Every structure is written in C-alpha cells, then in structure tokens.
Amino acid sequence: MLASNEIAKHLISPPETSVVIKIDPQAAADILTSRNKGNRPPKPNKVQQFSSDMENSRWGLTGDTIKFGTDGRLLDGQNRLSACVRSGKPFKTHVVFGIDPALFGRMDIGKPRNAADILHIAGFKYASTLAASIRWAHLLDTDPYNRSTLQPDFVLGLAKGKYADIEPFLKHGRDINRHFAHPAGQIAALVYKFSKSDAEKAGDFVRAWLRGERSGKYQIIDTMQALLHSQKANNNGRIHELTRASIIVKAWNIFELGQKGSLAQLQAAANKKMEKIG
Structure with a gap:
C-alpha cells in the first residue's frame, strides 16, 4: 500500500x-x-x-x-x-x-520543547517574544525575584487568558530591541503594565524613548537610557534583567507622576528592590 x-x-x-x-x-x-x-x-x-x-x-x-x-x-x-x-x-x-x-507539551518531555514552542504550535506569532513577555508580566504581577521556570502549558493558559491582550505590545518591545538591544519580551511586558496604569502616557514614554527625546518631561527617559547603556558598557555588554527592569520602572514612575527626576534616583533604584509600577 x-x-x-x-x-x-x-x-x-x-x-x-x-x-x-x-x-x-x-x-x-x-x-x-x-x-x-x-x-x-x-x-x-x-x-x-x-x-x-x-x-x-x-x-x-x-x-x-x-x-x-x-x-x-x-x-x-x-x-x-x-x-x-x-x-x-x-x-x-x-x-x-x-x-x-x-x-x-507533555510529549517527549526530555526534548527542548519550551513555552515558545508550545505557543508557536498554538498559532501565536512571535512566539519567543510572547513567551518572554508573558513570563515577565507574570513576574511583575507576582514576584519579580522568583527564578522558577514557568511550565509551557501554564504559559499557554496565560496567553489565552489573563494576558490575552499583551500581543499588541510585542511591537513596542521589538522596536526598542532594534534600537537599543534590550530584550523585546521584557520591554513588551513593562510597557504593557505601564499601559494598565496610563495608556496615553505609556505610549508617550515609548515614543520619546525611541526618538531620543531629551528636553522637559522626557529628560528622565534619556537619562534612563544613558544609564542602561553605561551599565552594559561597564559589565562586558551585560546587564542583569532585574537591574534593567528596576531602572526602567523607576524612570516610568517618575515620568508618570510628571516629575523631573534625576540620575541619582535611577542609580539608587538599580541597587534596591524593584518599585511597584505606579
């Protein structure tokens, strides 16, 4: 036959x-x-x-x-x-x-099928970025210092449920990644959470970041990016994901409150427990 x-x-x-x-x-x-x-x-x-x-x-x-x-x-x-x-x-x-x-997701469990594989199978675009963004959104909602791995089927459930509205923010993460080489998934999750607080200001924050705005209310964003760059330069091109997130969250909280802020505030944030997103 x-x-x-x-x-x-x-x-x-x-x-x-x-x-x-x-x-x-x-x-x-x-x-x-x-x-x-x-x-x-x-x-x-x-x-x-x-x-x-x-x-x-x-x-x-x-x-x-x-x-x-x-x-x-x-x-x-x-x-x-x-x-x-x-x-x-x-x-x-x-x-x-x-x-x-x-x-x-349970087949051949010894093989390297991760959350991105399962999301890809389920038909999601940019599965790797989406998996990373969901991981970070979950960490921001629970405990950013939790280093345990999220099971692929759990991530799929979040993609279809709690974080079903995160996909549009992948573009912001990918844009920032292209310009500044920050992880697209982490940035997408941060902007997603900022948007939950103030969608209009979150969009303004991303646009100013991409354009390199330096004056007035945008100065703290430029200072943030300069600090992130120096942190990487001083650590052989690396920056811990928690350090990066702490600096960005602090810059957002300052921006969201309409304050000027300072480099010293961002430097202090890099060495303290991450603030709650305002």
Missing part, C-alpha cells in the same frame, strides 16, 4: 499501537505541505545530518516515531520527513496516530 494511502487510512481510524510505514519522498512532502500546520520551525542541522544518513544508507528502523494528532496534524517528525524529501530516499519508521494535540 502506498504510504500516503496507509497514513490516510490510519488517520481516519487510528490504531492503538504504532505502525511501521515506509515513507517515500512524495508522501513526506505531502505531509509537510498539508499536515505540518503550526509546528515549531525545523532544525537545519538535524535535517542535514538525517539527510546524509539516508543518502548513504546509514538510516535504519529505530524506536523514534512520527506522530499525528486526532486533528490530522503532524506533531512530531518534521526533521526526518524534511530529510527524506531532501535526500530523495524513502525510510521506514514507526508511526503513531490519534494523539490528543492538547498533550503536545
């Missing part, structure tokens, strides 16, 4: 155990085109390695599986399928059908 036909049959009626199928390059290409929706990006080095093995007859039947969800989507195996297409060689593999897509 042709691989495409056999796969189609099992997608309709999933067997309880894995099935060994010889997948040809055309079948692999069809799967990647029609069933690889929302999967995480392929890994070029893996594809090259697997392709070389297939071309040189070093590929054999292992316990690794190609996985399909109950919705027909490919959940695991795109690197092997891409290698099959690239090498032009068929390969035998165990194939598993009927997996609940909601369990993707």
Whole structure:
C-alpha cells in the first residue's frame, strides 16, 4: 500500500499501537505541505545530518516515531520527513496516530520543547517574544525575584487568558530591541503594565524613548537610557534583567507622576528592590 494511502487510512481510524510505514519522498512532502500546520520551525542541522544518513544508507528502523494528532496534524517528525524529501530516499519508521494535540507539551518531555514552542504550535506569532513577555508580566504581577521556570502549558493558559491582550505590545518591545538591544519580551511586558496604569502616557514614554527625546518631561527617559547603556558598557555588554527592569520602572514612575527626576534616583533604584509600577 502506498504510504500516503496507509497514513490516510490510519488517520481516519487510528490504531492503538504504532505502525511501521515506509515513507517515500512524495508522501513526506505531502505531509509537510498539508499536515505540518503550526509546528515549531525545523532544525537545519538535524535535517542535514538525517539527510546524509539516508543518502548513504546509514538510516535504519529505530524506536523514534512520527506522530499525528486526532486533528490530522503532524506533531512530531518534521526533521526526518524534511530529510527524506531532501535526500530523495524513502525510510521506514514507526508511526503513531490519534494523539490528543492538547498533550503536545507533555510529549517527549526530555526534548527542548519550551513555552515558545508550545505557543508557536498554538498559532501565536512571535512566539519567543510572547513567551518572554508573558513570563515577565507574570513576574511583575507576582514576584519579580522568583527564578522558577514557568511550565509551557501554564504559559499557554496565560496567553489565552489573563494576558490575552499583551500581543499588541510585542511591537513596542521589538522596536526598542532594534534600537537599543534590550530584550523585546521584557520591554513588551513593562510597557504593557505601564499601559494598565496610563495608556496615553505609556505610549508617550515609548515614543520619546525611541526618538531620543531629551528636553522637559522626557529628560528622565534619556537619562534612563544613558544609564542602561553605561551599565552594559561597564559589565562586558551585560546587564542583569532585574537591574534593567528596576531602572526602567523607576524612570516610568517618575515620568508618570510628571516629575523631573534625576540620575541619582535611577542609580539608587538599580541597587534596591524593584518599585511597584505606579
């Protein structure tokens, strides 16, 4: 039976155990085109390695599986399928059908599937930035000094629930990142929280930061950026994320209150517990 036909049959009626199928390059290409929706990006080095093995007859039947969800989507195996297409060689593999897509985050837990992978699978754009922004929004709402890792499925729940409105702020984070090389996710989360306090002033704060405004009420923002730059320059291009956040939050609190502020205030903030966002 042709691989495409056999796969189609099992997608309709999933067997309880894995099935060994010889997948040809055309079948692999069809799967990647029609069933690889929302999967995480392929890994070029893996594809090259697997392709070389297939071309040189070093590929054999292992316990690794190609996985399909109950919705027909490919959940695991795109690197092997891409290698099959690239090498032009068929390969035998165990194939598993009927997996609940909601369990993707629990599959092959030893593999480096992080929150960004799960968000990408779920169809979110800029998944890495979004994952980082949600992490920081959560820390700002709970405890910025908590260093524990958020589980991917927990982050996905926040993306669909509590922080479903954070996505528009990713642009601010990405813009600041392009201009000043600050982490886009952290900046997006900070601006998001500033906006909750005063949306108009938050927008003004970001615009002034990007334009390098130096006069009047914007002076504290320019002073903030100069301090962030000097902190990085004096630490081999690095600045601790809590130090960065403390300085930015202090600058925002000064700006939000309409005060002039000073460099000394920002320097003090860098060495104290982070203030609450005003």
